[in-house]
Each structure stands twice: as structure tokens, then as C-alpha cells.
Amino acid sequence: MISFEPTEDQKLITGTVSDFAKSTLAPRAREFEAAQAVSAEARRAVHELGLSLAAIPEALGGQGLGLITATMINEELAYGDPAAPFGLPGFGAYLIAAQELGSDEQAKALIAPFAEPSAHDRFGAVAWSERKPNRDRAGFVTTAKKVSGGYELTGAKAFVGNADLAESLIVFAQVDEKAGWNGVGAFVVDKQNPGLRVAGRHQTLGLECGHFGEIVLEAAKVSDGGRLEGRGDFIAACTRFFAKYSLIVAARQVGLARLAFDVSREYCDIRKAFGKPIGHFQDIAFTLADRHMDAESARELVRRGAWTWDAGKDLDKCLLATAQAVAHAHQVAMRCADDAVQLHGGAGFMRDVIVEKLMRDAKQMALAGATAEQMDQLAAAVELGLPLDPALIWPTPETQAVLT
Ligand SMILES: Cc1cc2nc3c(=O)[nH]c(=O)nc-3n(C[C@H](O)[C@H](O)[C@H](O)COP(=O)(O)OP(=O)(O)OC[C@H]3O[C@@H](n4cnc5c(N)ncnc54)[C@H](O)[C@@H]3O)c2cc1C
Missing domain, CATH: 1.20.140.10 (Butyryl-CoA Dehydrogenase, subunit A, domain 3)
Incomplete structure (x- = not known):
């Protein structure tokens, strides 16, 4: 049976988040907008509330509170400042992608750094969009070519949240061009990868405190272990x-x-x-x-x-x-x-x-x-x-x- 009544835990969490969002995010929304960033102080405060790993299963290093609780948290944060969650580490697509696309071992390794005390400064990114999509065949223009011990990624991605901040990116690329959308793979690319270049930040209509930008991959080498295969499917x-x-x-x-x-x-x-x-x-x-x-x-x-x-x-x-x-x-x-x-x-x-x-x-x-x-x-x-x-x-x- 569906109950529309939040549990006692959910009431406590949403109450805390709501108070925080109204007292800390709402009054500073214009400041974050002008600075094009959520302040380090606010990021630290959110991190201390321990919210970003709420929906991640405990077995993978999260809190296992489920997606309903995660939606409640995001709703309350947005009630304070709808743009702020886009400027908070750990609230973007990266952790969900790590959870869903990685093996248990890969997911744990990708998620763990976001639980560290300094994680208010740690961002991840997921890159799927491309500025120039493919007109000749189905699939991504960005390719992942199999080479000895791994893959070489070449292409460009646009509109990527946290592109310039991320220490680690999950990038979608075409492994098998003939297989169209069935031939896509996901790869973990570290910021230090010599083949990765951040190609600038977009100036946007709204959500100014979020960072959105482009990346370029020039034969960026990823080891076999850096491919995320989604546990078989x-x-x-x-x-x-x-x-x-x-x-x-x-x-x-x-x-x-x-x-x-x-x-x-x-x-x-x-x-x-x-x-x-x-x-x-x-x-x-x-x-x-x-x-x-x-x-x-x-x-x-x-x-x-x-x-x-x-x-x-x-x-x-x-x-x-x-x-x-x-x-x-x-x-x-x-x-x-x-x-x-x-x-x-x-x-x-x-x-x-x-x-x-x-x-x-x-x-x-x-x-x-x-x-x-x-x-x-x-x-x-x-x-x-x-x-x-x-x-x-x-x-x-x-x-x-x-x-x-
Ligand atoms: C704030 C923000 C954050 C983002 N974050 C990321 C990110 O982290 N990583 C990343 O890779 N990308 C990101 N994106 C890109 C985002 O995923 C795409 O912009 C979005 O999915 C739309 O794709 P598109 O821009 O290619 O539009 P298109 O697919 O070209 O669509 C153009 C228009 O046509 C409509 N349309 C498309 N298909 C149909 C259809 N079949 N029938 C009717 N209408 C249709 C679309 O709704 C849209 O209105 C972000 C974008 C924004 C604005």
C-alpha cells in the first residue's frame, strides 16, 4: 500500500534540510549567482549534514535512505535556492552513474572519496552530450578505440555539469560504431589524464552557480578497469x-x-x-x-x-x-x-x-x-x-x- 506520510526519519531529515536551505541558501542565492559558485562555507555546511550520499546503498558506501528521501532532500534544497544543488558536490549525476554503471568494486572506489571530510571541494561529472551530434550514424561522435590494456577516447562533450571542477569524469563514448546506440561504453577519466582538456565554461541563462562546460578528449587513455559495464546489462x-x-x-x-x-x-x-x-x-x-x-x-x-x-x-x-x-x-x-x-x-x-x-x-x-x-x-x-x-x-x- 502506498503511504503519502513521510517516515519519522524522513520528517527529521527534511526538517533539517528545510531549515538549512531557508537560513543558509535562500538569503545567499543572489550572492551565489553573482559569484557563479556556491560558497565553500555553504558547501562545507551541506557536506557536514551528510546529505549527498543519502540515496546510495549502504553496501556501496552510502546511507541507503533510498530515492524517495533523496528527492525530498533535493526538493527542500531547491526551495532555498533552486540553483544551489547544481553547485554542491555529490548532488550531481556522478554518484548515481557510479552506482548504476559500475561493478560493486568500481562503484565503491568512485563513491568513497565523496564521504571524506574534505569532500565539500570534490566534484564529479558525467559527460554524454555532444555539441556536434552524429548525422551519419547512430551513436556518439566521441569514440573509444580498443588498444592494448585499455581504450583511447577521442572527441568533445558539451553542457557537462562540473566539467571544469571535476576530479573524475564518467564519459560515454562509442566503442563499436556499427552497433549504433548498442555500441556505447562508459569510461572513468581522471582530471590528470593528459588526453583530457577542459575547453571552457558556458555562460548560462540561469543556474549560474552551477558550472557547465565543454571537454575535449585527445586519445585519452583509460585502462580496461576504467570501463563501467553496468553489471552485465x-x-x-x-x-x-x-x-x-x-x-x-x-x-x-x-x-x-x-x-x-x-x-x-x-x-x-x-x-x-x-x-x-x-x-x-x-x-x-x-x-x-x-x-x-x-x-x-x-x-x-x-x-x-x-x-x-x-x-x-x-x-x-x-x-x-x-x-x-x-x-x-x-x-x-x-x-x-x-x-x-x-x-x-x-x-x-x-x-x-x-x-x-x-x-x-x-x-x-x-x-x-x-x-x-x-x-x-x-x-x-x-x-x-x-x-x-x-x-x-x-x-x-x-x-x-x-x-x-
Ligand atoms: C543545466 C544543464 C545541465 C546539463 N548537464 C549535463 C551534464 O552533466 N552532462 C551532459 O552530458 N549533458 C548535460 N546537459 C545537456 C542536456 O542533457 C541536454 O541539453 C538535454 O538532454 C537536451 O539535449 P540537447 O540539448 O541535445 O537537445 P536536442 O536533443 O537537440 O533537443 C532539442 C529540442 O527538441 C526536443 N526533442 C528532442 N527529441 C524530441 C522528440 N522525439 N519529440 C519532440 N521533441 C523532441 C527537446 O526536448 C528539445 O526541446 C545539461 C544541460 C543543461 C541545460
Whole structure:
């Protein structure tokens, strides 16, 4: 039976995170934005709360609290500042990728450094996107050529979270060009690898305190042991990785949507027109009611999506619930943030009010992992009973043509 009531542990954790996010992240959101980084002090404080390894199983060195708890944590952090989780080490895609794609030994080795006391300064990255996708064949342009004792990676990746900060990167590359999306591999590339070059940081519309950038691989040598094979079923492992990471991003969209709604409701109570609060005009009251419904429904779908994974449901059920949750959360966050700007009138456009930032952050977050359109496509494929085509999984161009 599904219970919508958080456990006592979850209440304690979310209460602590919520207090922290409101007292430490929210008042400094503009400072992080201007500095294009979350301050070391805030990163240290989050690390001391011990949150980043929450969803990682205990056997792999995490806390084993499950994906539901991880979505709750990310939602609360985002309620303080939706951009901040993108600037916090350990909250990105890397740990989920290590967990899902590595063998137990590989995963433990990749995750362990994030539990160290100094880990507030340690970032990881996962690189799948490419600036120039392949037009001639299915698969990544970046290749991994088999050489004696390992692989040589050559290519370029774009939009990579933490590209310039990461000490270790998990890079997707084409091992077998003829096998299309079935011929992809994942490889661990260390920052010190002489074949790896960080090719600059993107300047972005929102989420400024997150670092997004490009990397270039020039015959970067990775040993055989640096290939992550997903415990035998690489496609299923990649699916779990992208689905779970997208759910975490969706949880941040829920936090953003709640914040946009709460700020708007408060403003509509204070701002008066024709002698009464603007929230008492029916049009605005209905908008507020609808956006509240949006935020609540997005939260429930994200929780339900996370629950399917924690409960060990069939992959199809997990994917459908995840795709619905992610697609809905992206749309909801954008509606809530857009209406928040509108309800604030001219003030909504000004930098001294948070809502303009929420609109920019929501837009950018909707492109951070799988997009709403890509998730619609995945949901439709599951509903139609199509086999789990690897072309459905990677959120990159050329992969999303399964239903055309
Ligand atoms: C904040 C942020 C963080 C990111 N982090 C990382 C990272 O850490 N590592 C990394 O490798 N990449 C990262 N990315 C890249 C991100 O995964 C991609 O930008 C995203 O998946 C969309 O892919 P694309 O940009 O290639 O768009 P495209 O795939 O070219 O899509 C273009 C548009 O078409 C839509 N579309 C695609 N397929 C279909 C379809 N079948 N039907 C209808 N519409 C469709 C898309 O939704 C989108 O609106 C990040 C991006 C952002 C903005």
C-alpha cells in the first residue's frame, strides 16, 4: 500500500534540510549567482549534514535512505535556492552513474572519496552530450578505440555539469560504431589524464552557480578497469542512471514550483488594487489555486516515481512513473515561475525580487537531463509496449526518433 506520510526519519531529515536551505541558501542565492559558485562555507555546511550520499546503498558506501528521501532532500534544497544543488558536490549525476554503471568494486572506489571530510571541494561529472551530434550514424561522435590494456577516447562533450571542477569524469563514448546506440561504453577519466582538456565554461541563462562546460578528449587513455559495464546489462544500467538522475532534477523543479507559488501567494496578499489585495480578484485567485495544484501534483508524481524504484517495481513501471513525473515537473515549474513573474507585475522583472531568477532557473533545469519531450517519448514507448530501445535512453539529439 502506498503511504503519502513521510517516515519519522524522513520528517527529521527534511526538517533539517528545510531549515538549512531557508537560513543558509535562500538569503545567499543572489550572492551565489553573482559569484557563479556556491560558497565553500555553504558547501562545507551541506557536506557536514551528510546529505549527498543519502540515496546510495549502504553496501556501496552510502546511507541507503533510498530515492524517495533523496528527492525530498533535493526538493527542500531547491526551495532555498533552486540553483544551489547544481553547485554542491555529490548532488550531481556522478554518484548515481557510479552506482548504476559500475561493478560493486568500481562503484565503491568512485563513491568513497565523496564521504571524506574534505569532500565539500570534490566534484564529479558525467559527460554524454555532444555539441556536434552524429548525422551519419547512430551513436556518439566521441569514440573509444580498443588498444592494448585499455581504450583511447577521442572527441568533445558539451553542457557537462562540473566539467571544469571535476576530479573524475564518467564519459560515454562509442566503442563499436556499427552497433549504433548498442555500441556505447562508459569510461572513468581522471582530471590528470593528459588526453583530457577542459575547453571552457558556458555562460548560462540561469543556474549560474552551477558550472557547465565543454571537454575535449585527445586519445585519452583509460585502462580496461576504467570501463563501467553496468553489471552485465549496460542498457538497463544506463536507463536506471538517466531515469534516477532526471527524477532528482524533477524534485528540484518541485522545490522551485513551491517557492514560486509561496512567494506569489504572499505578494498577492500584500499588493492592493482598487482597495483590496490582488489575490481577491477571481482571475488571480484561480491562477494561484491552479499553480498550487500544479506544485502539489508534481510533488506527488515525483514521490511516486521514486517509490517505484525504492519498491523494486518492474523496469517498465519505474520508467513510466519516472517519465510522467519528470515531464510534468518540468512543465509545472515553468508555469509556476512564469505566473510568479506575471503576478508580480513590473516588480517581477526586477532583480531585487527572486521570481525572475526562478523563471530562468526553471527553464534551464528543464534542459538539464531528459527534457519533457524526451520523457513524453519514453512514456509513450512504454505505454505502447515497445522494447526498451537504447535510442530512447540517452537524452541527446538523434536518440529520440523511436516514434517517428
Ligand atoms: C543545466 C544543464 C545541465 C546539463 N548537464 C549535463 C551534464 O552533466 N552532462 C551532459 O552530458 N549533458 C548535460 N546537459 C545537456 C542536456 O542533457 C541536454 O541539453 C538535454 O538532454 C537536451 O539535449 P540537447 O540539448 O541535445 O537537445 P536536442 O536533443 O537537440 O533537443 C532539442 C529540442 O527538441 C526536443 N526533442 C528532442 N527529441 C524530441 C522528440 N522525439 N519529440 C519532440 N521533441 C523532441 C527537446 O526536448 C528539445 O526541446 C545539461 C544541460 C543543461 C541545460
